[in-house]
Amino acid sequence: MAKSKPEPEQKHITPGRVAFMDGRGELPMLEVITEWSTAGIYLHGAHVTHFKKKDEAPLLFLSQCSRFGQGEPIRGGIPIIFPLFGPREGLPQHGFARLKTWELKEFAPAPDGSVTVRFCLPDCPEASAFPPFTAEYIVTVNASLTLQLVVTNTSREETFNFENCLHTYLEVGDIVGVSISGLKGVSYLDKVSNFAQKVQTEDAIRIASEVDRIYLNTPGAVEVLDSRLGRKIRVEKHGSVSTVVWNPWVGKAQQMPDFGNEEYQRMLCVESGNVTSNLIRLPPGETSTLKVKLSSERQ
Numbered sequence: 690m691a692k693s694k695p696e697p698e699q700k701h702i703t704p705g706r707v708a709f710m711d712g713r714g715e716l717p718m719l720e721v722i723t724e725w726s727t728a729g730i731y732l733h734g735a736h737v738t739h740f741k742k743k744d745e746a747p748l749l750f751l752s753q754c755s756r757f758g759q760g761e762p763i764r765g766g767i768p769i770i771f772p773l774f775g776p777r778e779g780l781p782q783h784g785f786a787r788l789k790t791w792e793l794k795e796f797a798p799a800p801d802g803s804v805t806v807r808f809c810l811p812d813c814p815e816a817s818a819f820p821p822f823t824a825e826y827i828v829t830v831n832a833s834l835t836l837q838l839v840v841t842n843t844s845r846e847e848t849f850n851f852e853n854c855l856h857t858y859l860e861v862g863d864i865v866g867v868s869i870s871g872l873k874g875v876s877y878l879d880k881v882s883n884f885a886q887k888v889q890t891e892d893a894i895r896i897a898s899e900v901d902r903i904y905l906n907t908p909g910a911v912e913v914l915d916s917r918l919g920r921k922i923r924v925e926k927h928g929s930v931s932t933v934v935w936n937p938w939v940g941k942a943q944q945m946p947d948f949g950n951e952e953y954q955r956m957l958c959v960e961s962g963n964v965t966s967n968l969i970r971l972p973p974g975e976t977s978t979l980k981v982k983l984s985s986e987r988q
């Protein structure tokens with residue numbers, strides 16, 4: 690009897706996978722694996738610390754000196770800045786969202802191989818300083834990384850005024866070989882010059898000293914060209930009219946205990962949100978969504 694021909698090997702395309710594990714500081718985290726990329730997300734701050742496409746360098750910078758502990762911000766990745774940006778009497782710098790353990794509500798592999806993970810900010814004492822609200826965070830991992838911060842004002846009468854920002858730390862090959870475009874003609878507050886109001890005149894921003902700028906009334910995308918890594922990163926956004934560009938350079942780097950002295954050479958923050966005069970005034974019952982899509986391509 691003729692030997693039956695072996696069945697052709699079934700090519701297993703495992704839709705996205707999610708693995709739970711103890712991360713640094715034994716903080717619980719998820720690892721998301723798709724056919725294009727891997728990502729790491731801590732429940733602490735619903736903090737995406739890692740995103741890497743198969744054939745590229747990591748997209749996000751994470752400091753080797755970062756702390757990983759209750760009540761401490763993680764230095765790198767994508768901190769969620771909410772409900773305030775910067776310092777505020779009696780509240781933690783940049784708000785409390787990045788310091789809280791978020792609840793994992795759902796993770797859903799999609800037929801196209803993407804994975805979506807949804808988190809919810811639990812109630813906390815600090816929130817009582819604001820009208821009642823809910824905050825959800827949705828992370829979608831595929832060949833790019835998409836983040837959505839969804840805030841609903843659940844009060845009956847009160848307007849909820851807040852700031853939000855996805856404080857993205859991008860990994861770069863060498864900061865002096867980077868140029869940032871998409872902000873020409875936009876007004877900004879220069880924190881390095883005591884918040885002096887200025888206008889972006891050059892086509893592209895180059896970094897050769899401390900830069901800490903809040904660009905206002907700008908809904909457009911930003912592109913980061915990295916000559917050392919031969920990569921272009923695109924930061925697209927919706928529901929955001931502020932863009933913050935930050936590099937601490939030498940001096941500030943030495944002052945930050947959770948940041949390596951030389952690490953300023955390998956990171957650049959391009960942050961998307963609504964801060965200072967662009968803050969959100971959310972009427973009762975309404976919802977605001979801040980959406981950011983990070984994508985990259987080899988040059």
Ligand code: TA6
Pocket residue numbers: 762775782783856880901933935960
């Ligand atoms: O977004 C830029 C900025 O506001 C800088 O002024 C700098 O303080 C940075 O954020 C980091 O803030 P952090 O509280 O994380 O040390």
